[in-house]
Structure formats: structure tokens, C-alpha cells
Amino acid sequence: MxxxxxxxxxxxxxxxxxxxxxxxxxxxxxxxxxxxxxxxxxxxxxxxxxxxxxxxxxxxxxxxxxxxxxxxxxxxxxxxxxxxxxxxxxxxxxxxxxxxxxxxxxxxxxxxxxxxxxxxxxxxxxxxxxxxxxxxxxxxxxxxxDFAEVKAIAAIVKAYGWREIVLICEDTDYGNGLIPYLMDAFEEFGTRVPNKSVIPPSSSNDEIAKEIKKLNETNARIFLVHTTASLGSKLFVLANNAGMMREGYAWIITAGLSALVDPLGPKVKESMQGVLGLRPYIPRSxxxxxxxxxxxxxxxxxxxxxxxxxxxxxxxxxxxxxxxxxxxxxxxxxxxxxxxxxxxxxxxxxxxxxxxxxxxxxxxxxxxxxxxxxxxxxxxxxxxxLQHSAFEILNVIGKTERIIGYWTEQTGLSQELNGIGEVEYSISKVGLKQPIWPGDTTNEPAKLRIGVPVRTGFEEFLKVEWDPRTDKPIISGFSHDVFIAVLKALPFPLPYAFIPFMNKDRQSAGTYDDLIYQIKLQKYDAVVGDTTIVADRSLYVDFTLPYSESGVSMVVLVKDEEKNNFWIFLKPLSLDLWLATGAAFVFTGLVIWVLEHRINSEFRGPPDQQIGMIFWFSFSTLVFAHRERMVSNWSRLVMIIWFFVVLILTQSYTASLASMLTVQRLQPTFVDIKEIKRNDYFVGYQNNSFVKGLLIKQLNFSESQLKPYSTPEEYHEALFKGINNGGVAAIFDEIPYIKLFLAKYCSKYTMVGPTYKTDGFGFAFPQGSSLVPHISRAILNVTQDRDKFGALEQKYISSSGSTSSCEDSSASISSNSPSLGLYSFGGLFIITGVVSLFSLSVYVLKFLRTHWPALSTTHPESSFSSKLIEMAKYFDQKEDPSSHPNIERHTSRVHAVSSPDVTELNHSRNFDVVSYMDESPPSTSFPSRHSDITCLDEGVPN
The missing domain is CATH 3.40.50.2300 (Response regulator)
Known part of the structure; x- marks a missing residue:
């Protein structure tokens, strides 16, 4: 035994x-x-x-x-x-x-x-x-x-913002008994446990080394060790040999091991440098x-x-x-x-x-x-x-242990506990004294290794520069500032380090697809930049919610040929409206001639003169230059409506023509992708972008038609050269880049065509990362704060040009004709046509009712066509002045002149002219000026 x-x-x-x-x-x-x-x-x-x-x-x-x-x-x-x-x-x-x-x-x-x-x-x-x-x-x-220390461990992990932690436990009742409680505690604030390593206490050094190697290959950086002293001492020696006790790593040990740090041998202590331990606080006495x-x-x-x-x-x-x-x-x-x-x-x-x-x-x-x-x-x-009251947090440094803080359920983490401990002034942001981490550094471990693209153009989104003194990268740009704002919106700290994706010459090491794939290869923990969320990339990374506009569109050169158009005066009205207007003029002139022909001398005369009168009268109303007076009330009704139509037409024509001559009318050179493909024109895209694949796979462009460009200046040069000078017909790119390009060259180019759906820019993380929902919620908070987010957009995207001026100019850019169409004035033509037809119908019916019975009585044997000819002759005859009150009063006034001497004649003529020009004649109706002169001249010697 x-x-x-x-x-x-x-x-x-x-x-x-x-x-x-x-x-x-x-x-x-x-x-x-x-x-x-x-x-x-x-x-x-x-x-x-x-x-x-x-x-x-x-x-x-x-x-x-x-x-x-x-x-x-x-x-x-x-x-x-x-x-x-x-x-x-x-x-x-x-x-x-x-x-x-x-x-x-x-x-x-x-x-x-x-x-x-x-x-x-x-x-x-x-x-x-x-x-x-x-x-x-x-x-x-x-x-x-052991359950008593779970909350204290969770408080440390939360304070340092560690979103992933690996548990290393002893495969005994002691080791396994704490795992469920730790998992539940971490889950409360979103820390993920991607891996657990359970090691039997009887494991050999080779078996433990294999397990450590396996953990190292997972790219884990934060470890929580819950083992006895015998297993823990071997574990740390082997972890140190594997290079896992250097800068960038963090190790926490539970009370079962931290209570025995002091008795461990010097080799074990040397391997545990920078380890944080947690153990019950023993008050001094x-x-x-x-x-x-x-x-x-x-x-x-x-x-x-x-x-x-x-x-x-x-x-x-x-x-x-x-x-x-x-x-x-x-x-x-x-x-x-x-x-x-x-x-x-x-x-x-x-x-x-x-x-x-x-x-x-x-x-x-x-x-x-x-x-x-x-x-x-x-x-x-x-x-x-036994009940716990407080825990102390130790940091293994050299051959000693340094207490960096305490935890109680009432106060959480603190540097001092009821005045216990020496005062130290090296304070970290989590409420503890500054620990010395593995690698003998005060830099927080487990910083997110964030890959950033190295660009040669569109640096407003992300720019990588180098500090001349420290030779360290300096990151700036719209995407960088959005990410920093998102981190500030998180409820926990998140340490990070930006790592440019570059080669030994400090140039881009590949495409954006290559950059994002580094997460899959575990070289980066995240990618921050103008990275677009697309389906192919989501197969190996998880994206946050987008923080920018989405979609791919086409930008083309615009031209302004309106002012140099020889026939620009015809542009305000469309062809169908011109034809309808001309027909309306002729129709209205004809209706007025019919209504006035028998009773108004100004509408009588030889046939050619009457035809000319029809066209002259109707078109003279366009500028209100007609001088013929209406006698028939039906004519006056028709003219009232017609004047309203003419007023609307002339005002609309004037406004449209003035707009064409004074406002810049820009027309895109291409609006149809099919035309570009049919003619095999070259198109451009942004170098290293996924847009190349979209053009080939979705839009069926030949790769020989594609030309890569990197900067807005190259975009401008290629588009400005055009299709005949080694340039391109269009540039395809994402909307945020197009907005930035148009902010610089808005007067020369425009965005046209359909928008191809993408989900915009987002931040990439490993699949299953617990950070994604937290970052996404923070993005929503930032983007919905229009003052803060709008300031970032104004700083970078709108700083190169006037957004308002671009919007004003783009408002006049259209691929459709600006001419006014017939449909817009259809109601006016219907109204004037109905009134004209109604007046004409009433007049014709009255004429027929008056003359047709007499004609039938005097020529009963005549055919219908003969009767129509006779009716036309009747219509062409001047109506008896006695049958029209206005004509009668005018005639009596004219023939009341007893002596036709020249002085009175001239006086009478001058009176008529002045009365007509002043548009204030006496209550007695006067005929038109030409008719009056004709009547007065009769019987006067030459």
C-alpha cells in the first residue's frame, strides 16, 4: 500500500x-x-x-x-x-x-x-x-x-477587451469542474472560447509539447490555465520553448497554480515571466x-x-x-x-x-x-x-510576484484594497497597475493584427505613410477614421495594431482578395480599409455591416452641344408639339375666317388674299400682333380661348429656350453598356479591385477590352482621351470611388447606367469571430450620427471638390431630350378645339337654317352637290349690313359726312386712327381702320 x-x-x-x-x-x-x-x-x-x-x-x-x-x-x-x-x-x-x-x-x-x-x-x-x-x-x-474566482477572471478578461480566450485545463475533476462556469461567464460579455485544451496530468513532455504546438497553430494569443502545480510547471516551460511566452501573448493562471508560484523552481519562474495570476487575498496581520x-x-x-x-x-x-x-x-x-x-x-x-x-x-x-x-x-x-472576500491579482516579474490590483464583488477591479499595498503610479486603463507582459513589455498583448491595404490612388479612403523618425506606419483616411470612431463606440477596449499589406519594397503585396485571404491564413486578425463585401469573400471571412454606399456603376465623359446647335430654336418643343401647334394655328385661323367672312370686310377679298388672311391672322396672334377686329361674338369666344393657349405656349417656349441658352446642358457620351460592348470599346476599372471579375463574369466583357487604372487622375486622362485616342469609353467602379472622382471632375463626367448591387465597404474578421456583432452595432451607431459621420465624409470625400456644385451640374445632366412634348399641352388643344368646333357648328347650323329652305324653294330640281355650290356662293356674298347692328351703326356714322372736303376727310381719318390706336373708341362700334378708310375715300376725287 x-x-x-x-x-x-x-x-x-x-x-x-x-x-x-x-x-x-x-x-x-x-x-x-x-x-x-x-x-x-x-x-x-x-x-x-x-x-x-x-x-x-x-x-x-x-x-x-x-x-x-x-x-x-x-x-x-x-x-x-x-x-x-x-x-x-x-x-x-x-x-x-x-x-x-x-x-x-x-x-x-x-x-x-x-x-x-x-x-x-x-x-x-x-x-x-x-x-x-x-x-x-x-x-x-x-x-x-473555484467558482468564487470566476467573476474575477471574467472581470480581467473584459477589462482588457480580449474577445477570444483559450482554456487549458487539467483533465481531472479539478480541471474540468470549472470549465462550464468560465464559459458562461465569458459568454455574458461576448468573449469567445474558440478552443479548449484538456491535458491529462500523466501526460509526458512530448504529449504536452504536441498540444502546445496545436494551440500555437490556431493563432491564439490569450490563454487561461487551470491546472495543478505539477502539470502547470511543465506546461509553461514547454510553452516558453515553443515561443509562446513572447510579446503579443497573455497568460492567466487560476488560484490553484498562482498560490504555488513561489515554491516553483527558478526554471519554471523564468518561463512564466509576464503571467497574470489570481488568488484569494490574505490580509496582513x-x-x-x-x-x-x-x-x-x-x-x-x-x-x-x-x-x-x-x-x-x-x-x-x-x-x-x-x-x-x-x-x-x-x-x-x-x-x-x-x-x-x-x-x-x-x-x-x-x-x-x-x-x-x-x-x-x-x-x-x-x-x-x-x-x-x-x-x-x-x-x-x-x-x-469558506467564503471569499477579495482576490489579489499578481504579475510574475523576475523572481518575485508583484501585486497589480484587487477584485471584490462590490468594487470590481481596483489598484488598492482598504489602503493595502504600496502606492504605484504606473496605471493602466483597466483600473489595475501597469503589468509587465510576456516579452518584458508594457504593450498590451493580443492586439488585433489588422491588415490594411497599401494604395497608390484614392488615398482619401486609406493612406499609409511612414514616420521618418520611428519608421513605423502612419495610417489615415476615411476608412481608418470610421474604424477609430467605431472602436470608441464599443462598450469595451479593443487593442489593435495596423499592419500594411506590402512587400519588401513597401508596395502592395497583392489584390484586395489576397489581402482578405490573409485572415484565412491567420496572418491577420482583421482587415480594415475600403474592402467591399462580396459573396466570394464571405466564404472565408465574416464581414461587419457596411459603412458606405453600395453598388458598382459607370462613369462617362459628358458633352455640351446645345449652345452650338444651328437649330437650337426648335429644341424647346418636340416635333409632335410643333406639328400640333401649327395645325391649331391654321385651324383657328380658318374658324375665325368662317365666322367673320360674311360680316367683316377685313376677311373679304380675292381668294389669295383671304388665304393669306387665314394664315396671317392666326400666326399673328402668336405675338399678339393682329390688327383685325372681331365682329362675331362666336369669334370673340374662340379668340379668348385661343389667346390663353397662345399665352401658355409662348411662355413655355420662352422659358425652355432661355434654359437651353443659359443653363449648361451636359449629355453623356454613352448611356448603354450594350453599345460599348457591341463596338468593342475599351472600358476601365480600378486596379486590384473585384470589379474586373464583375465585368468579365456578369457583364460579359472580354478581358482584352479592360484597362486597369489606379488614381482619379488616370481615370480623367483615360476618359478625356476617349475611344479614338487610346482612352476608354467608360470607367466601372464602386459608387464611393465614383463620388470621390466626380468631386474633382464633376463638370466633365457623370455617372450613368444601371447600378450593380454590392453591399458596400465593411471590415473583415475571421469566420465566427465574436467581434463581428459588436463592431456591426457600433457601425450603426456611428453611421446614424449624421453630424459625426457627415463630418468624416466632408473631410475626405468632399474635400477635393464642391459637392453642391457637382450636384447642381449633375441635375442638368440627362440622357433624354429636354424638349416639351405634346402630351403636356394636350388639355389646352382639346379645350380650344372643342370651343372652335362648337362655335363653327352653331354658325353653320344657323346659316343652313337661314338659307337652305330658300335655296330648296327657288331651285327644287337641283342636285345636292349643286345646292352645296349655291350655298357656297351665298356664303361668299357679303351679308347685308342692315342685318348686323354693329355694321349698321358704323355705316351711318361714316355716311353722315355731308361734305367730302379734304380737311374734314383728313380729320375723320385721324380720328379713326387715334381711336383705334388708343383702344378707346366711342360707344358706337367702328369698323376696322382699313374698312373705314375705304368707305370715306369713296366718291372723293383723287
Whole structure:
């Protein structure tokens, strides 16, 4: 059996003789079992601490009637050995309690034995949450549950903004028991655990090295180690050999390992430089300082050839456990007690012969209510285990440990705790003192390695320059500033480092597809720049939401030929409107001639003169230059409507022509992609862009038709040369680039044609990255803040030209004719046509009703066509003036002149002319000026 048994008589002798002299011979000796791995740093230190605890306790409480006798058995790291040792102590030594065992796997069996025998199992080293005193009534934990440190670990990870962390755990109950709690804690604030490494404690160095290599290949940078000291010490040495303890990495160790940093050897400590550790805070006290001094003086074990390692937290808990048990035994009044059922079996491992302790329940209750101020702080058991108050965060530097801060559930992370600790002025942004990270640097590890493109044009989006003093890259531009604004909108810090995607000559190392694929190759953690979200790229990266406009369009040269057009005066009206207007003029003139021919002398005369009158009168109304007066009321009605139509037409014509002559009318040289492809014209695209693939695959351009360009100046030169001088017919590019190009050359070029759908610019991250939803939400916050985002657009995209002037000029750019169409004036023509036809119809019906009966009576034998000819002759005859009141009054006024001398004649003529020109004639109606002169001249000698 792999354990060592110390006889009770020998322990009692040492206790009674060496500690208390002759007076102590009357004390009740209470046997207590101890099951530990005495060759481990925890077991060896704990054994010595418990011995010192009983010496100190009984030195202070010499009057107590009980004395504990510790029966220590060495179980090693074997589960069976630990269970056998506990069974032996209960069955053969009838111990009242057992301190131990040391590991969680061993404790599972021993706790069950304690429950069966009702013997309290007290452990100061079993910290796995999988073993709970609430589920095991005879199990007492005088240490902190590992679950207590989960929130503190999560606070550190969140404070430094680490979005991914790898868990390295020991493949035991101790290691596996904490994983679910850590996963839940990280998930609350979005930190992802992409990998877990579970290493058996029995693994060889080669097996551990293989696991480390596998982790290194995942490009992980943040690690949380939850192992025992034996496995952890080998792990860090091998990790250091693999180059994973250099700058850019971060390592956190839990309390199980950080509590044992000091006892580890110098080689292990050297490998752990820059590691952050978390362990329960032990308040300073005079009692603790005195104990430390005595520990240093007595640095060797009572056993020969066994060196006592450095004092650790588990030793302090062991000291307080022995002290508490001694106090509880005295309070419980345990005297001459044993097991109710005696064992007849001679086997040390006969479970059936195991009895029940008489004092187990009493001792358990007394121990649970015991309180005192111990070396590790206040000893108080709540729900069967020690309660935590605070954790301290250490940083391994050189051969020492430096405390950089504390964590409590009430205050979170802080540099000081109730004035404890020395004041330091190196303060990091997370509320802790500045740690020294692996690689002996203060630069925060696990910075996002952000790849950025190296451009030769459109540097407004992203520009890479080099600091002449430090030779480090300086990144600027629209995409860079948007990303910085997004980081400020995140609820957590996100350290990063920009890495230009370049070759040894500091030129671009490839296309944008090549740049983004570096994420797949794990050379970059993200790509920031004017990277377009397209389906092919999303096969190997995840994109955030876009932060720019989307789509690919075509930009072409514009021409202004309107002002140099010989026939520009015809452009305001379309052909159909010109024809309709001319027809309306002729029709209206004809209607007026019909209505006025028989009663108005100005509409009479030879046929050629009457035809000329029809055209002259109607077209003269266009500029209101007609001088003929209307006699018929129907004519006047027609003219009222016609004047309104003419007014609208002339005003519209004038406005349109003025716009053509004064406003620059730019026409795109090409508006149809089919025309460009049909004529095999060259087209341009941005070099290294995905647009080349779009032109070939989606738009079916031949690769021989494509020409790559890099700068807006090259765009301008290629378009300006045109198709006949080695240039291109059009440039295809994304809308943000086109906007920037037009901001510089808006008066010469325009964007035309359809827009081909893309999702705009976005930031690229590895597939499954937990940062993508956080970055996307922050992008929404930034882009919806129009003041902030608009200022960025104005700074970069609109700084090279006047956006407003470009918008004004582009408003006049159209591929359609600006001429006014017939449809816009259809209502006017319908109104004037209806009124004209109605007036004409009424007049014709009246004429026929008046003359047709008479004609039928006088020529009854005539045919219908003959009658129509006769009716035409009647129509051509001047109507009797007596039948028209206006004509009659005018005629009587004219013929009232008795003497036709020249003086009166001239006076009469002048009166008529003045009256007509002033448009204020007397109430008596006058004929037109020409008619009046004709009448007055009759009978006057020449």
C-alpha cells in the first residue's frame, strides 16, 4: 500500500510529552486522520503547518481538556491509496475526523466513506465546484470554491477587451469542474472560447509539447490555465520553448497554480515571466508575520532528508483547519468516544465492517459554527465552506510576484484594497497597475493584427505613410477614421495594431482578395480599409455591416452641344408639339375666317388674299400682333380661348429656350453598356479591385477590352482621351470611388447606367469571430450620427471638390431630350378645339337654317352637290349690313359726312386712327381702320 502510517502511541507520546509536559498527561487525546500527498508542495507544507497550528493552539489554550492527535497517512496521487488510507483510519484508528484528501478525484471516494461512517471529511485543498458541501453533508471545505474566482477572471478578461480566450485545463475533476462556469461567464460579455485544451496530468513532455504546438497553430494569443502545480510547471516551460511566452501573448493562471508560484523552481519562474495570476487575498496581520518568520527559521521537515518548500496559501488554510478542528473538539466535549459498531473483521479495507462514529454529528455541527481570525483571514464556514472576500491579482516579474490590483464583488477591479499595498503610479486603463507582459513589455498583448491595404490612388479612403523618425506606419483616411470612431463606440477596449499589406519594397503585396485571404491564413486578425463585401469573400471571412454606399456603376465623359446647335430654336418643343401647334394655328385661323367672312370686310377679298388672311391672322396672334377686329361674338369666344393657349405656349417656349441658352446642358457620351460592348470599346476599372471579375463574369466583357487604372487622375486622362485616342469609353467602379472622382471632375463626367448591387465597404474578421456583432452595432451607431459621420465624409470625400456644385451640374445632366412634348399641352388643344368646333357648328347650323329652305324653294330640281355650290356662293356674298347692328351703326356714322372736303376727310381719318390706336373708341362700334378708310375715300376725287 502506497501510504505511510504513523502509530497513534507515537503521536500521542510526542503530543503529551513534548508539548504539555506532565500536566498534560490527564488530557483526552482525540485521534484525527490526515490523508495527504506528502511529496507534493501542498502536502508537505500542509503537514508542517498543521503541526505548528496545534503547537500554537495548545500553547495559547493550555487549559483545554482535549488534545488532537494527527494520524498522517501518505496517499500519494493515487485515488485508491487515498480511499484505503481513509478506510483504515476510520476502521482501525476510529478517528473522529479526517483532514484531506488532497485532490478532488480522491475526495469523491473519501467523502462517501465519511458519509457512511458519519465522520467529517475536512479538506483545505479540494476546490472543484463539482464537489459541494450542500450535496455531501459530512464534507467541509475550509478553502475557497473555484467558482468564487470566476467573476474575477471574467472581470480581467473584459477589462482588457480580449474577445477570444483559450482554456487549458487539467483533465481531472479539478480541471474540468470549472470549465462550464468560465464559459458562461465569458459568454455574458461576448468573449469567445474558440478552443479548449484538456491535458491529462500523466501526460509526458512530448504529449504536452504536441498540444502546445496545436494551440500555437490556431493563432491564439490569450490563454487561461487551470491546472495543478505539477502539470502547470511543465506546461509553461514547454510553452516558453515553443515561443509562446513572447510579446503579443497573455497568460492567466487560476488560484490553484498562482498560490504555488513561489515554491516553483527558478526554471519554471523564468518561463512564466509576464503571467497574470489570481488568488484569494490574505490580509496582513501580526500573527501572520510572526508565523512567516518562524517558518523561515524552521525550513526543514521533521523527516530526514526532506526539504520544506516555500509557504503557500494551502499551508495557511491547513493551519487554520487544524486550529478550527482543535477548537471544535474542545467545544463539542468529545471524551472517551468511539464507533458504535465494532469491527470483527481483521481486514483494513472491509467496508461492511465499518462502524458509525458516535461524535460525528456533534463535531460536524460544532465545526460549522466555529469562527475565529486565522492566518488566512476570518475563518467562517457558510453552507459548509469558506467564503471569499477579495482576490489579489499578481504579475510574475523576475523572481518575485508583484501585486497589480484587487477584485471584490462590490468594487470590481481596483489598484488598492482598504489602503493595502504600496502606492504605484504606473496605471493602466483597466483600473489595475501597469503589468509587465510576456516579452518584458508594457504593450498590451493580443492586439488585433489588422491588415490594411497599401494604395497608390484614392488615398482619401486609406493612406499609409511612414514616420521618418520611428519608421513605423502612419495610417489615415476615411476608412481608418470610421474604424477609430467605431472602436470608441464599443462598450469595451479593443487593442489593435495596423499592419500594411506590402512587400519588401513597401508596395502592395497583392489584390484586395489576397489581402482578405490573409485572415484565412491567420496572418491577420482583421482587415480594415475600403474592402467591399462580396459573396466570394464571405466564404472565408465574416464581414461587419457596411459603412458606405453600395453598388458598382459607370462613369462617362459628358458633352455640351446645345449652345452650338444651328437649330437650337426648335429644341424647346418636340416635333409632335410643333406639328400640333401649327395645325391649331391654321385651324383657328380658318374658324375665325368662317365666322367673320360674311360680316367683316377685313376677311373679304380675292381668294389669295383671304388665304393669306387665314394664315396671317392666326400666326399673328402668336405675338399678339393682329390688327383685325372681331365682329362675331362666336369669334370673340374662340379668340379668348385661343389667346390663353397662345399665352401658355409662348411662355413655355420662352422659358425652355432661355434654359437651353443659359443653363449648361451636359449629355453623356454613352448611356448603354450594350453599345460599348457591341463596338468593342475599351472600358476601365480600378486596379486590384473585384470589379474586373464583375465585368468579365456578369457583364460579359472580354478581358482584352479592360484597362486597369489606379488614381482619379488616370481615370480623367483615360476618359478625356476617349475611344479614338487610346482612352476608354467608360470607367466601372464602386459608387464611393465614383463620388470621390466626380468631386474633382464633376463638370466633365457623370455617372450613368444601371447600378450593380454590392453591399458596400465593411471590415473583415475571421469566420465566427465574436467581434463581428459588436463592431456591426457600433457601425450603426456611428453611421446614424449624421453630424459625426457627415463630418468624416466632408473631410475626405468632399474635400477635393464642391459637392453642391457637382450636384447642381449633375441635375442638368440627362440622357433624354429636354424638349416639351405634346402630351403636356394636350388639355389646352382639346379645350380650344372643342370651343372652335362648337362655335363653327352653331354658325353653320344657323346659316343652313337661314338659307337652305330658300335655296330648296327657288331651285327644287337641283342636285345636292349643286345646292352645296349655291350655298357656297351665298356664303361668299357679303351679308347685308342692315342685318348686323354693329355694321349698321358704323355705316351711318361714316355716311353722315355731308361734305367730302379734304380737311374734314383728313380729320375723320385721324380720328379713326387715334381711336383705334388708343383702344378707346366711342360707344358706337367702328369698323376696322382699313374698312373705314375705304368707305370715306369713296366718291372723293383723287
Amino acid at each position: 502506497a501510504y505511510q502510517k504513523l502509530p497513534l502511541s507515537f503521536v500521542a507520546f510526542l503530543l503529551l510529552v513534548n508539548l504539555h509536559g506532565e500536566h498534560s498527561m490527564a488530557k483526552e487525546v482525540v485521534p484525527v486522520g490526515v490523508v495527504l500527498d506528502l511529496n507534493s508542495p501542498v502536502g508537505g507544507v500542509a503537514e508542517r503547518c498543521m503541526s505548528m497550528a496545534l503547537s500554537d493552539f495548545y500553547a495559547v489554550n493550555d487549559d483545554y481538556n482535549t488534545r488532537l492527535a494527527l494520524l498522517t497517512l501518505d496517499s500519494g496521487n493515487d485515488v485508491i491509496a487515498a480511499a484505503s488510507a481513509a478506510l483504515d483510519l476510520m476502521k482501525n484508528e476510529e478517528v473522529h475526523a479526517i483532514i484531506g484528501p488532497q485532490t478532488s478525484a480522491q475526495a469523491k471516494f473519501v467523502i462517501e466513506l465519511g458519509r457512511k461512517a458519519q465522520v467529517p471529511i475536512i479538506s483545505f485543498s479540494v476546490t472543484s465546484p463539482s464537489l459541494s458541501p450542500a450535496q455531501n453533508p459530512f464534507f467541509i471545505r475550509t478553502a475557497l470554491d 501580526k500573527q501572520l508575520e510572526d508565523f512567516r518568520r518562524r517558518w523561515k527559521r524552521n525550513s526543514t521537515s521533521s523527516k530526514p532528508n526532506v526539504k520544506i518548500t516555500g509557504l503557500n496559501l494551502f499551508g495557511l488554510w491547513a493551519y487554520d483547519t487544524a486550529w478550527a478542528l482543535a477548537m471544535a473538539v474542545e467545544k463539542a466535549g468529545i471524551m472517551h468516544s468511539g464507533f458504535l459498531k465494532k469491527n470483527a473483521s481483521k481486514s483494513n479495507v472491509d467496508l461492511a465492517a465499518l462502524g458509525i462514529s458516535e461524535t460525528g454529528q456533534t463535531l460536524l455541527h460544532t465545526l460549522l459554527t466555529t469562527e475565529f481570525q486565522g492566518l488566512s483571514g476570518k475563518f467562517q464556514l457558510i453552507k459548509g465552506q
